[in-house]
Every structure is written in structure tokens, then in C-alpha cells.
Amino acid sequence: MKEDRKESILETAERLFSENGYDGTSTRAIASEAGVNMAMLNYYFGSKEGLYKAVFERKFKGFHQTLTMLNEENISSWDKLKKYVELYVDRVSAQSCFQRLMQHELSLQQRSGMESFIVAYMLQNINEIRRILKDGIENGSFRDVDIDLTISTLFGTKYYLINLPSLASVMLGKDLTDPEVLNSDIKPRLKKHLYGLLESYLKK
Incomplete structure (x- = not known):
């Protein structure tokens, strides 16, 4: 209770x-x-600030635990990456209000310490996908690519769709503010795009 x-x-x-x-x-x-x-x-x-931080902490810690468990699975680097993409896309589309809140906070930089607080948690999760890519390169599954820019490409695609819905809606010809459109149309389309993009770029 x-x-x-x-x-x-x-x-x-x-x-x-x-x-x-x-x-x-x-x-x-x-x-x-x-x-x-x-x-x-x-x-x-x-306090209000304590509650505000707890909102962010709850989301980041839950996803970090999921990613840590994924990295411990005895599956190929490519399968780990595919699972990561699926988890990531499902998460950001289901939590679009949180994503907007996070980007709003990072862009305004009004509250002392909040930016570094959010970035520190984000880096924990980024390090899990960095680990997947690094292990894949070391075990010969992936080409020797720029890991940081590969991660930036993945996150940038998400940012464009979730955080710039007005522009993205015009570009894609879909209303990305409609949860039904986001889940039934954009989400599977985004997964397919990222799978193909990463496979063509990473696999030898």
C-alpha cells in the first residue's frame, strides 16, 4: 500500500x-x-524539488536495470542490439510526456544542478548500449565504427520524432501527437528503419 x-x-x-x-x-x-x-x-x-528529481530517478533507474539484465543475457551482440532498439522505441513512445519533460528541462537549464543530475543518469543508460557496441566490435560481430556517433544517430532519430512532433508530423504525413498513430504506425516503422540502418552500418 x-x-x-x-x-x-x-x-x-x-x-x-x-x-x-x-x-x-x-x-x-x-x-x-x-x-x-x-x-x-x-x-x-x-520538497517539490525532491519530488521532481524522484520523477526522473524512477524512470532512469528502471530502464538501467532492464539494460543491465539485457547485457548479461547469453545471446549475440546483434541480438542484444535488436532487443535494445525494441526496448528503447517501446519506452520512448509509451513515455512521450516524460521525454518532453526531460528535453524541456535540459533545454531550459533553469534549475541549478538538474541538468547534471539528468545527464549523469542518462550516461548510465548510454554506457549500456556503448557496452553492447564495444563488445560487438571486439568479438568481430560489428565493424570498427564510431560508437559515440552511432549512439547519437540512434538518439537523434528518436528526438526528431518525439520532441519535434509538429515538424515530424508534416514530414511523415501522420499526426504524431495521436497515441494510436504513434503505436500502430510510427513505432513499427521506426523499429524497422533502425534495424536496417544499424545492420547495414555495423555488420561486416
């Missing part, structure tokens, strides 16, 4: 922060929508 209430607060906070921004969201509004009192919210998170 305790964890359920904490999750409810975090889910509500993520939605309200992404809709209204940090300054436009009060802890009182979060508590009210989550169905808890202010004392409970303060007990779990201490």
Missing part, C-alpha cells in the same frame, strides 16, 4: 510537470490529484 501511494504520487507528478512545467505545478495540486495529503507527500519526497 505504501509503495502504491508513492507510485501514484510519482505518476501524477510526472503528468502535471510535463503539462504545466515545474514552476506551473504546485505540490498541493499533485497531492490533491494523487489523493494524498501534503504531509504524506512531504514525508516521501521532502
